[in-house]
Amino acid sequence: MYQELILEHYKHPQGRGLREPFDAEVHHVNPTCGDELTLRVKVADGGKVLDVSYDGQGCSISQAAASVLHELATGSTVDESLSVVEEFTRLMQGRGQVEPDEDVLGDAVAFAGVAKFPARVKCALLAWMAYKDALMRSQG
Amino acid sequence: MYQELILEHYKHPQGRGLREPFDAEVHHVNPTCGDELTLRVKVADGGKVLDVSYDGQGCSISQAAASVLHELATGSTVDESLSVVEEFTRLMQGRGQVEPDEDVLGDAVAFAGVAKFPARVKCALLAWMAYKDALMRSQG
Amino acid sequence: MSAVSGFDVERIRKDFPVLTRELPGGRPLVYLDSGNSSQKPAQVVETMRDHLTWHYGNVGRALHVLGSESTVAYEEARDKIAAFVGAPSRDEIVFTKNASEALNLVAYAFGNPVGEDERFRMGPGDEIVISEMEHHSNIVPWQLLAQRTGATLRWFPVTDEGRLDVEGLEELVNERTKIVSIAHQSNVLGTVNSVSPILARAREVGALMMLDASQSVPHQAVDVAELGVDFVAFTGHKMVGPSGIGVLWGRRELLDAMPPFLGGGEMIEAVWMDHSTYAPVPHKFEAGTPPIVEAIGLGAAVDYLNAVGMDQIKAHEKELVAYALEALPEIPGLRIIGPRTPIARGGTISFTLEGIHPHDVGQILDDVYGIAVRVGHHCARPLHLRFGIPATTRASFYLYNTTAEIDALVRGLHHVQKVFG
């Protein structure tokens, strides 16, 4: 399950740290394992995601997922990144039965093995759900 | 399970019919299968059981058990017959695991096969429990 | 051989080893008690054995290979069962230990101070509607509910033909009614109840509706979405599955609104000493370690039934019951309790034999011919009281039964009459 890429992101998280400016900030907690994440988004008028910044604590999966999310979302558009979130969610909730769409997921495909462990799915999804939530608030 | 003896008693019940005189009368019902029995006892001063008379309706097991009870109890003493009741109860509640004491039980040993069917145990016990109850009332 | 195309009862019988069993004294087994509990095909038994031997771990919580294998198999079973009964969402399938628990789970949702939803409030003045043909498992939970809350329990009567008497529907199901719960198919009469008129009336007055489908799901294709009711209960052991597993299907929105029933591990989101939040359905209703291998076994049972085809099974049983409805009345003194035509009824026939107690009928059939039927009130005592009889003898058919077995039953009954004549 620990793809090299996951460990890489865990040890060298991309874009970690809370930055200004931002449109919305959210704080998500996974009560099952105590993982916590604070996440901010900054979106340009045209719908381009300018920055996803975050800080938190938890297992390697939740931390690496935040780092991968940062890479995939920053620079893409709100719509594009939401479709990645959707595909990622589908993969995670597929209990290991879903064939991931690599074209959509990019590096995030490394998390496919997590889907077989319900207890870990929430770790992988923590940052992604926080991101979706933050986007909604930034636009609401 | 249908020993010849059981069928014999069912078809030709001994001592059936309610008779006078009596010291106590009881009416017992088995709600599971609708078996009903009215039973009377007459005990002499010395503790000798002078008569056990009964009437009722139900399956062959419950009817035959009443007939066998009549034969065993009438003419014996209260104490003797209660020890037969006790042994019969032990046999019936033994779920087919109890070795019956033929010396004590006499003809009643024919009911041993019933013990494996919890639904039938109550049929076999109906008259015997009624008898015990009636004795208690006659002496109370 | 059955006339239903592609359906080969002899081939099916080979999947059920017990049907080849010789009982003590050399009697072959004639199993006509599937309405009580069905036999299990080797496919189900081997699936369970394989899982217990090689893949077993606790579900949900474990992060290792065995835990993952068990979790995947357990949740796949849920998918299979959801598909089998046409559940709009897999999360609407709650595993219980039997149908009785499923019925109680819903009953305990009412009048429960832990819940807040208006539809589940219950107190004096509120009414619960069941019917006179119910199994005790669809009577006693509602009696207890009425006792806990002060609500009133009411019921549909049954006609002489053994059909639900819906004449008083308008008055019986009214503005005070909170829930209607009836059998989809009677376990005594065989009657298949028509759901839609009752459901329409329940909707009119804003009542919820539950179906006890313990006797229908094993024998015909049931589609919960098509039925349109709110809750459906059924049980694994009657549908070639193992003991220890039952199912509650409920509309997601209602399951969400209900308070939890059993508290414990796995049904929570987070726990503090003084309060808790709960997991989303279905887990909210699955406290503690669930019947893991039993659910997996039920998944295998559903695979098996699907492979044979539910429509084929239904057609086969219809043939059997039509055959039996012709053959049985030829026995003098035999009275069928329930519909005497093979229309809107399943393969369950209860009857009395004049002058002979059902206990004696059943026992002689077993003792002499190895014929397994059920005798007594079949956990439906009020229905028997309604017909003024303490008990009946019941023959119930399933996919593995044959007309030859019905012939054996008829022969057996003749013999019973000789013994007790």
Next chain:
Amino acid sequence: MSAVSGFDVERIRKDFPVLTRELPGGRPLVYLDSGNSSQKPAQVVETMRDHLTWHYGNVGRALHVLGSESTVAYEEARDKIAAFVGAPSRDEIVFTKNASEALNLVAYAFGNPVGEDERFRMGPGDEIVISEMEHHSNIVPWQLLAQRTGATLRWFPVTDEGRLDVEGLEELVNERTKIVSIAHQSNVLGTVNSVSPILARAREVGALMMLDASQSVPHQAVDVAELGVDFVAFTGHKMVGPSGIGVLWGRRELLDAMPPFLGGGEMIEAVWMDHSTYAPVPHKFEAGTPPIVEAIGLGAAVDYLNAVGMDQIKAHEKELVAYALEALPEIPGLRIIGPRTPIARGGTISFTLEGIHPHDVGQILDDVYGIAVRVGHHCARPLHLRFGIPATTRASFYLYNTTAEIDALVRGLHHVQKVFG
């Protein structure tokens, strides 16, 4: 080889086929998660398979050979389990689907308008006492009860060493207390709680006392009569038995006084539409078709444990835990949560590794070495909150584990530190 005389762990391992399993990638299985759920010996699996294949029928109600065989086997299982825990009467053994149901069954007896016994009345002002080291299954049922009745939930704290803090006993258990329910052995700390001082106080104030023995019955000889409490819950799947079966033991006199819990078939004496009378215990609490084959499997599990010897098992586990308590602390940054000496504790060790989340510990152990441990809060979140940690890694031992497996764990943990270092 264990030093316990007559106890041959290698021979025992042969009874558990899964222990020879090679996991994907050629890893051997090192199963250190028996506190979560144990593996099953072939004896249990084959007993279930044989019964399902050749002897299955519904229990209690059937009058035929199969029904009788199932009933006898099911009730024999009850005898075995009664003897196993020293129950004064077999009728005091109630089969449930798991320990959680057993705990809920007792909780639902309180404050239930269907019941009339003074001891089970509950309302505002009454108190329920549990502890901070409880499994969620011994917390949430009491929280829900408090919510339903307005009673107050209170609890024993836990000391830094992971022992029950009974300093406040006199104040905590008082005249308002109706029930005290605590773990016999903690599933996280391994702590075995001393029952008698708490029981003595409960008796003083007239409170009832329940033990959650889910983690003790599998691992030591438990005698309910000797313990002297009122109720004991435990679960089949943790004691080499199948899933889907649990046990409530209760004093006959109390079980008689309690209202029924689940309503339905088999738990009744007689049913009319408007009221019912109930069967004597244990059947009063076994509504519907019980987990028949699961109870029979648990009977086989108890036979198996008896054949090995509970005292031998306890001694073997004591050896293992002493070994592990020596070996584990040598790993830098490893902190044991719970007693650090093998006294009044069972074979369960939970720990943290500095800077590494338990999820990562567990997953690497599994991925690389096939070592199955449990990580998370083990359904005891309040206990973890008490120690200020979100989660721990837990290794739990059983009769089939070896010191070589503990060595493997230590090696694995060193590797984990390398990966995440």
